[in-house]
Amino acid sequence: MSDLKKALGEAAGAAFASLGLPAELGRVTASDRPDLADFQVNGALPAAKQAKKNPREIAAAVAERLKGDGRLISAEVAGPGFINLKVSDQALSERAREIAADPRAGAEVLAAPRRVIVDYGGPNVAKPMHVGHLRASIIGESVKRLYRFRGDTVLGDAHFGDWGYQMGLLIGAVCDEHPDLAALVARLNAEAAPLDGPIPEAFERITLADLDRLYPLAAASGKEDPAYRDRARRLTAELQAKRPGAYLLWRRFREVTQVALERDFHALGVDFDLWKGESDVDRLIPGMVEDLRDKGLLVEDQGAQIVRVARQGDKRDLPPLLVVSSEGSAMYGTTDLATILDRKQSFGPDLAIYVVDQRQADHFEVVFRAACLAGYAEEGQLQHIGFGTMNGPDGKPFKTREGGVLKLNDLIEMTRGKARERLHEAGLGEDLPVEEFEAIAAKVAVAALKFADLSNFRGTSYVFDLDRFTSFEGKTGPYLLYQAVRVKSLLRKAEADGALAGPVVVAEPAERDLVLALDAFESALSEAYDRFAPNAVAEHAYRLSQAFSKFYAACPILQAEPQVRAARLTLASATLTQLELALDVLGVSTPERM
């Protein structure tokens, strides 16, 4: 079973092949001119260039062969050499029946599934997530779901940032503020307290709010004061050496952070298979450093141990990978490299996708090159999927009115508040129990946030305008939910009336368009998969919703005569299935009613 586009593409490919031309030329795309055709084939134009023939002649020969295809009612040459294809109502009806009978609503499963890791979210210990984490979470979650839906074995890893210099800064800052805790840290060190024992009660005083308050201050002090910085580095080294005092205090940092992070991720409908942190690969670092040295990759430079990754022909001077700092600490890139090694040993991924801010492109290039040099990964197995920043209405990175960084939790709360307002304005869900109304508002908020983000291509920055995206009209998440809920309501009513679904028979233009929209699901998924671009799926979900909405307006369903009603009910339920699958890939779930 395959979509019409692909099936017709094979037929057209065979036609090209029979003329002694490459079959790839038969690629079929949706028509740019829906007034003229359903699909088109452009291959005659490049073929003509290659073969130095008249494109219209080649097109005519291909079209002639396609005319025998039972699915087509016409295959005509137009313009400089386009082949326009019109599909018969019967072929559309058959395709619609296939989609309706398919729990995957026409989406295929990969012939050669891969093992994939998606590294996204990028939360850090001691720092609440802010708007900057929104895109990484939303895009990463969608990429993970997309790859999984297509048939790959996928693990999503939060890759907790929990092991760097920032930890040393915080340990120092906490000790400064609480002399008694400083004393406790010293005592634990002296007693060689067990690392995996209970976290001392005294540490429970430290909350995420404390860490959030102290971190910026400590970071600033570290920048200004070399002595402060050196102490933080020393404490970082102590933590990495697993001195009990620093380590147990750090475990408290991790603990308080994770609770808050899980709450935020849960509110966004984001969940991870792995909560690996940088600290988890710490044990691999000494061996890895030795291995790099053995392989002759590690060299000393300005007191640090580095791996040079520059290549001849590089357009720019790529910095080396800093493996061990002059202080003897592991760096950001060190843990990244060790993580690649860890994943190779534990999971053996064919592909690792890093969903991280575009600004880190150079960093990943360096790490990936080092990994390939060391034999921890092969060329092309590591992919950095960068994304642009989310800007405020002024076109600059999003800030609160006060100029601070907006916390993710506050952003979600704000959006929920707007969702409630909008529901009330529209008079929706008024008679529902409070809990259900709240659940709906939460889903509307998540849909608004995610769809606004995912309908843009990930690579470009976009403007996050609260007023705009909470305006639930037009091309928005809530519109999609609304369409899904409308279908659900319709199907419930049909069931109550005892109206049965039956075989699809396409007749009306709105029905044709709806089936053509349904048929495009697979190609949207495939494009999104190949380009790491969920916006193709978002676009599809919107087009499908729109096609349904037109169908809904043009074609009465429950009042139609039984056979027509049966056919339209099948179309409606197939639409719902596909829409919910598409939304699920985007990480959006639909309520039963609203």
Add this chain to the structure above:
RNA sequence: GCGCCCGUAGCUCAACCGGAUAGAGCAUCCGCCUUCUAAGCGGACGGUUGCAGGUUCGAGUCCUGCCGGGCGCGCCA
């Protein structure tokens, strides 16, 4: 300075391997609820794709230069 990304309708964004008349949404204007949820549907208005060259039968897309914006360039992550 070097490198990467971006510049498309008044605003926010699309455009699959270079294809026909560059598409959506918002905003503005005009229609449509005694019929399945009007957060909807139909229609109108809106473009020299930053500028100038080049390649091509054909360029928003590829190449060169310029203008404008964002970002990155060794011990933070």
